[in-house]
Amino acid sequence: MANTGQGTVLARSESTPVRVPSARAGLSRSFLALSDKINTLADEYAVVRGAVEGLCTILHAEGGLAFFPSPIDLLFVHHARRRSGALQQFEVLVQRRGERFLELFALEPQRRIHYAGDLLLVPLLWKQETIGLFAFDTNGHTLSFSAESGMIGVANHVGSIVGLTAQINELHRRYSPGPGNDPSITLEEAASFQKRLLPEIPPSSVCGLNIAVHTQAAEHVSGDAFDLILLDQNKIGITIADVQGKGISAALFANMLRSTMHFLARESFSTVSVVGKLNSILHKEAVATQKLFSLFYGVYDPAEKILSYTGSGHGSPMLVRARTGATERLCSDGIPGGIEPLQRMRERSAFLHEGDVLAFFTDGVIERMNKHGERFGEERLSVLLREFGHGSAEECLRRVLHQLEAFSPLPITDDMTLIVAKIL
Amino acid sequence: MMTIEEHAHSGILILDPGERLTLEHGEELLTAIQSATREYAPIVVVNLHNTRVVDSMGIGVLVKSLKHVSSVGGRLCLAGLRPELLRTFQLMNLHHVFEMFESVDLACKHYTMHRV
Numbered sequence: 001m002a003n004t005g006q007g008t009v010l011a012r013s014e015s016t017p018v019r020v021p022s023a024r025a026g027l028s029r030s031f032l033a034l035s036d037k038i039n040t041l042a043d044e045y046a047v048v049r050g051a052v053e054g055l056c057t058i059l060h061a062e063g064g065l066a067f068f069p070s071p072i073d074l075l076f077v078h079h080a081r082r083r084s085g086a087l088q089q090f091e092v093l094v095q096r097r098g099e100r101f102l103e104l105f106a107l108e109p110q111r112r113i114h115y116a117g118d119l120l121l122v123p124l125l126w127k128q129e130t131i132g133l134f135a136f137d138t139n140g141h142t143l144s145f146s147a148e149s150g151m152i153g154v155a156n157h158v159g160s161i162v163g164l165t166a167q168i169n170e171l172h173r174r175y176s177p178g179p180g181n182d183p184s185i186t187l188e189e190a191a192s193f194q195k196r197l198l199p200e201i202p203p204s205s206v207c208g209l210n211i212a213v214h215t216q217a218a219e220h221v222s223g224d225a226f227d228l229i230l231l232d233q234n235k236i237g238i239t240i241a242d243v244q245g246k247g248i249s250a251a252l253f254a255n256m257l258r259s260t261m262h263f264l265a266r267e268s269f270s271t272v273s274v275v276g277k278l279n280s281i282l283h284k285e286a287v288a289t290q291k292l293f294s295l296f297y298g299v300y301d302p303a304e305k306i307l308s309y310t311g312s313g314h315g316s317p318m319l320v321r322a323r324t325g326a327t328e329r330l331c332s333d334g335i336p337g338g339i340e341p342l343q344r345m346r347e348r349s350a351f352l353h354e355g356d357v358l359a360f361f362t363d364g365v366i367e368r369m370n371k372h373g374e375r376f377g378e379e380r381l382s383v384l385l386r387e388f389g390h391g392s393a394e395e396c397l398r399r400v401l402h403q404l405e406a407f408s409p410l411p412i413t414d415d416m417t418l419i420v421a422k423i424l
Numbered sequence: 425m426m427t428i429e430e431h432a433h434s435g436i437l438i439l440d441p442g443e444r445l446t447l448e449h450g451e452e453l454l455t456a457i458q459s460a461t462r463e464y465a466p467i468v469v470v471n472l473h474n475t476r477v478v479d480s481m482g483i484g485v486l487v488k489s490l491k492h493v494s495s496v497g498g499r500l501c502l503a504g505l506r507p508e509l510l511r512t513f514q515l516m517n518l519h520h521v522f523e524m525f526e527s528v529d530l531a532c533k534h535y536t537m538h539r540v
Contacts, residue, residue: 223480244480292484294516313516335517339487363480363512373476375508414479 204394207236208302208424212397215417216364223250224362224417225258229265234302237265237274240419241295242314242362244338250415253291257282261297271297271310272347279312279337286338293337296360298330300352305423307350307358312337315363318378320385322355322423327382330358356423357389357396364416370408380407385420393420435464436532440471445478450485457489457500465497469531473504483518490522499523503531 204210207230215224223245229237239261243250260281264274275297286293296317298309309317311332319328334345352358359381368376384403388396397420427440437460441453453470460466470486472478478486486502493500501523505513513519525531 242480244484290484290488292480292487311517313518315512315515333517333520335521336483336487339521367479369477377508 204392205424206230207234207300208305209236209300210393210422210424211419212393212421213417213419214397214401216412216415217251218364218412218415223254224364224415225254225261226360226417226419227258227261229262231265231269231299235269236300236302238298238300238360238419238421239265239295240314240317240360240362240417241293242364242415242417244292250291253285253289253293256285257293257295265297265299269299269308270347271299271308272345275310275312275334276343276345279334279343280341282337283341291338295334295337296330296332298360300421302424305352305354307352308347309350310334310345310347312343312345315361315366315378317358317360318382318385319350319352320357320359320382320389322353322357322389325386327386352423354423355389357385357393358419358421358423359385360417360419360421362415362417364412364414365404365418367414368404368408368412368416369410371410376404376407389422393422396420396422434532434536435466436469436535437466438469438471438528438532440474441482442474443476445472445475445482445485450482454485454489454492457493461493461496461498466493467498467535468493468500469525469528469535470500470502471504471528472502472506472509473528475509476506478509478512483516487521499535501525501531501535503528 204212206228211228213226213228215226217224223243225239225241225243227237227239229239231237239258241254241257241261243254243257257278260278261274264277267277268274275295278295278297282293285291292313294314295312296309296314297311298307298317300307307330309330309332311330312334313336314332316329316331319330320326321328328350330348330350332345332348334343361381366376366378366381370376380403381400384400385396388399391399397418400418400420427442437457439453439456441449445453457466457468460468468489470489490500502513503525504527505524510524513522513524525534
């Protein structure tokens with residue numbers, strides 16, 4: 001390493017060819033440039049490619065992946081910029097593990113790369129190490145990569161997912177029986193992946209809602225996705241989605257969905273706009289991976305006590321009125337994603353009152369069957385919400401789950417997610 | 425157990441996937457449809473009268489089948505859905521995606537009268 005006076009410079013990075021595409025190339029050409037190593041690391045190539053492509057699409061940027069021959073010790077790449085007068089050097093602000101300050105070093109790719117604008121590099125994480133970089137170029141567009149803009153968080157989130165994708169697939173290979181596979185992976189390891197795939201749940205009372213969430217995978221990881229996204233003006237976005245199928249491939253798609261949703265939700269309060277864009281972005285990927293997904297997205301404004309929402313083929317959430325005990329359904333008109341790239345959907349609204357209870361769920365809840373082949377069904381759920389809705393969201397959720405378990409103590413066969421939200 | 429019935433003269437293929445339309449059984453349905461479309465553009469009626477369980481993979485197979493049949497100029501519809509199943513399809517707004525009939529007979533009559 002040499003000292004430049006500005007920080008530590010890696011005189012020559014040990015990175016493998018970055019093959020980040022030129023800014024002039026189209027997106028399709030861009031992804032031809034993904035390194036061969038991605039094929040080695042990830043069976044779900046289409047999903048990884050889709051995660052990158054999806055982010056690049058919404059950022060109007062171009063990107064690519066690069067892998068280091070061995071993990072390096074850095075946590076966050078805050079931004080990178082082509083160094084003036086040195087076309088093959090990039091200044092990258094990083095935060096190294098164990099240190100609290102930013103430092104500067106140059107990453108020198110082995111290929112000459114021309115960039116029209118700034119370059120953002122996102123670490124690909126593998127077992128807490130950075131194994132490579134996901135790079136994308138703004139292609140001349142003005143984008144703020146400041147931490148305040150939330151872009152860094154989104155980008156790092158995607159980077160984690162791409163890295164995690166590779167990690168999961170590696171472990172999947174090890175876990176699957178077959179010649180040469182290492183059976184040493186434990187169920188605890190698998191369970192930890194599942195945990196890492198889940199979003200952070202905000203405090204039980206947030207944005208005028210008392211919220212409780214339960215999600216359970218039929219296999220180690222779930223094709224259900226949910227998210228509670230804190231938005232500006234003290235609003236909160238509530239997402240619940242169900243990706244066709246179970247297990248790793250569904251979980252990867254679900255995480256790509258959640259990640260894309262995270263970004264789009266911050267762009268607009270219009271739920272129909274967000275869901276429409278999401279469908280459009282993920283359609284190609286859904287077709288390529290032969291997946292369908294249903295989605296419900298609502299934005300709650302506690303100041304007005306209004307929930308605006310749009311659904312895309314997802315079972316209608318329930319709204320139990322505190323005053324009358326009546327159950328209403330939050331119906332919507334979209335069809336599942338993966339069928340049509342563009343849909344005509346409408347945003348609808350519900351006026352809520354203190355004590356009203358909302359229940360968002362995936363079909364694993366209502367389709368749960370007992371030993372007699374009976375479905376748990378929507379009517380049972382509705383009755384239970386009326387009965388237990390007087391308590392807190394957490395208590396209501398706990399008691400519903402208890403009844404669900406009593407109805408069918410059999411192991412679940414489908415991923416299930418239930419979100420209970422009570423209006424404060 | 426899936427059964428296949430073919431109305432040779434009217435070009436209507438009736439498929440009954442049986443009690444469960446899930447990943448394992450769905451593939452059989454798709455294979456049968458793909459096989460039929462090698463020779464002509466059929467009208468396919470999927471008889472769901474006996475079907476009690478359709479999971480998300482099963483729905484995926486139906487959508488895939490619909491797309492495949494449409495791509496070769498054929499038609500695919502669903503018939504005889506039990507109320508619970510019909511409700512599920514309606515909740516997912518899939519009644520905007522699939523043509524649906526109360527029974528196979530009604531579906532066959534419809535297509536016989538309105539030849540495509």
